[in-house]
Amino acid sequence: MSASTAPGAPASGPIVELSAVTKDYPLGKLTVQALRGVDLRIERGEFIAIAGPSGSGKTTLLNLVGCVDVPTAGAVRIEGQSTSELSEKQLTTLRLHKLGFIFQSFNLVGVLDVFQNVELPLLLQGGLTSADRKRRVAEMVDKVGLTPQTRQRPNELSGGQRQRVAIARALVTRPAIVMADEPTANLDSGTGGAIIELMKDINRTDHTTFIFSTHDANVMGHARRLVELVDGRIAADHPVSEAA
């Protein structure tokens, strides 16, 4: 896997496809059924929100799509490839090259500065010359508007700035899909809105697929498609009008 656009993948098919996915968590003697038969197709370039109350299975769903976990039953296919059939190492490689992650708590590496945090996935990927890599990082940092903070460490930044760094880090490898689990939950609504706008901008210009979860109605309003989860099942799945 060399490029982020994966030329070998069927351009026509869905970029993500879940069929009859269930996910059980053992909890002592009990089993928690976090997802109970989810079918979902996501096309390239979508900007999609997963909504639902706390405990409805949003994070579980994103974990499966993000290949950090595999389903108990059913199949999760990324560009047609079932994740259950991949080794842990292959899943890691898949994440590195196809996916980008934005976390609720930002999850930056505290000892690295902005530039280095953004650079990290490229270092893991390798393949770029030092100059190319640095240029790409600088562009990305500029895109999220943090050029003045390039050499600052996460603890010197505000929450919104930190999430911008996370966005830059998720996008620097030009992934096919970016997962964001409640990216605005730890931000005030103004900042949260700006973050979603930034993601939306990028989606518009680069056609990167964004899947983000939220239980904030304001944030849902920015999505173009809304999938509502209730008790591990999809209760609704509909487009969102731009005006809303």
Add this chain to the structure above:
Amino acid sequence: MAGSPVAQARVLAQMALRSLASHKVKSLIVGSIMVFGTALVVVGTSLLDSVEAGMERSIVKSLSGHLQLYDAEAKDDLALFGGTGMGGDDYGEVPDFGEVQRVVQALDGVEAVVPMGLGLANMSRGSELDRALDALRRAVEDGDAAARVALIHRVQRLLELMHADLANSRAITADTTELDANLAHVERAQQDAFWAPFAGDDLAAKRAALDFLDTKVAPAGGDGVQYYLRYLGTDLPLFARVFDRFRIVEGQPVPEGRRGLLMNKRFADSQLKLKVARLLDELHDAATLNDARIADDPALAAKARQARSLYGSLTLMLSPEDAAALTETLRAAFPDVQPTEGQSDLDALMQAALTVDDDTLKARYAFFYEQIAPRVELYPFRVGDVLTLRAFTKRGYMKSVNVKVYGTFEFAGLERSELSGAANLVDLMTFRDLYGQMTEAQQAELKAIQAEVGLERVDRADAEAAFFGGADDSVEKVADGSVFGDFEVARIEREAGTRVADDRPFTREQMLDGVVLNAAVILADGVAVDEAKARVQAAVDAAGLKLKVVDWRAASGVIGQFVLVIRGVLLLAIGIIFIVALVIINNSMLMATLERVREIGTLRAIGAQRRFVMAMVMLETLVLGLLSGGVGAGLGAALVGWMGDVGIPAKNDILVFLFSGPRLHPTVGAGNLLVALVVILVVSLISTWYPARIATRVQPVEAMREA
């Protein structure tokens, strides 16, 4: 992972450094342990290496040479500096040293092959009376009138004491026949008439009187003090040449081709010297060398008390003139001393002069050596004396040899070391006499015996038994009941009436072609000992000599193992330190890992493989290890450098030996630093291996968990 290794390594190193910096307390604690551990390794191994080099100098240049050869079938391991047995060790024998020398000397890098034979002899000092009579006989023969008068006086005084002793014994003995006879002899010698010839010119009459005293009176007085003397028979001139620590202190070397003994100064000082003087020496050494105080040290206080109690042993030795002169000197020094009831003035003053405490020690010590020592005999021998050495031959018969003391020697730099007193030196012929090798005359006589009893061949053991063990009239019963059988020496003793040295010269061939117990091989500078050892072994094997070759360490006996023991102890200490370090590093890294579960999960989620996480955790300790190791090695090297400048004083005699002198000047080598760094890095890696494994097991979903 594909990755870009260099850039990845850089970011990992940076992460490690920053992570260390952000956990200052943890880094400081772990770092300090690592610094300490590394410094300990550097200092410890440097010191040990220096000690080992010092010990090598001590051993190689004093007794052992680089290699030792001895009987391959020896029952005991060679122990030049004393092993477990008291000289009773069986090192087998090397029947023909000449051949060994020819074979080994021809090898490259061999500088000298020195014949050797260790033995233990009994040396009798003779009773006070024996020695007074020896001296009197000398004075008579030399016509020294003044000495004669003083010595007669002394002999008469000793006769008085002896008479009182015998009378006491008589009172408590049932069968008094022998005692009565002895008393009669003593009483005869106490009469003025007995001493009359000494005033005249009749030398024969004087000799007759002395013979009577020697043969009839003195034997009733007992044997006097016995000493055990460990000796090394060797080619003395060669020994002096190749063992460059060897140095004559007093007297002269034994000339080529002559029999003689060189007394080890250290041995004489610690074993033979007059007890009072020895005690004062010990007190003085403790005070000047170790800053020890009598007041603080019960052992020293006991020595001081003992020295004080021995005044009688000194006053008894003084001639009347010396007693008078010394009384005057002492009175001037101690005007207020009063004798107690029944004590003489001199005894009281002597006691005062020997009473030392921390304040008076220096002055009294000096006083003793200036005023008292010159008037008494500090040693039971003087250079030029003839000593009688008695030893059991290999077959168990007692032999005795009279040998002249040519001088005393020491090993330079090791003067204070008790171990350097391990052996006195005698010529090889004297060694062989004591060992039991037969002289040509004896061999001739043996042939005669063989002819007489009609035996074709008598093996060596039988011959010796026949020779020394038979009930013929050349075997003399001695006072202690043992039999000593060297009739030749016995005859010399009887004929002369006093000790006369066996002074038969010998040729080089006689010396070389005969039995020795072992041989030292001195290698040229820069020849590797191990490599030379293999070559020498191959050469003697090829020549059909049944010899084993050992290096100096093995040959020296227990002392050679000493450094190994210290090394073991050091290793243990380092081991313990590092086990502690290991546990602490392991724990703190484990805790750090648990604190970083989210961060590690995040790295895994964004695509870092397990190997990257492993490297990240390991590198952190490795960087800390490298930094601390560098600092520790630097500190250690500085410490060793400082110690090297100042020198570590050898506080006791074993240390003098190990340090090969009074101070050790350790140096640090690149090897010491390298070993320390490698050790600390290995410890870092081992201690972090488990936390790193735990870190690699962190799942990427950990990144998603809410804070």
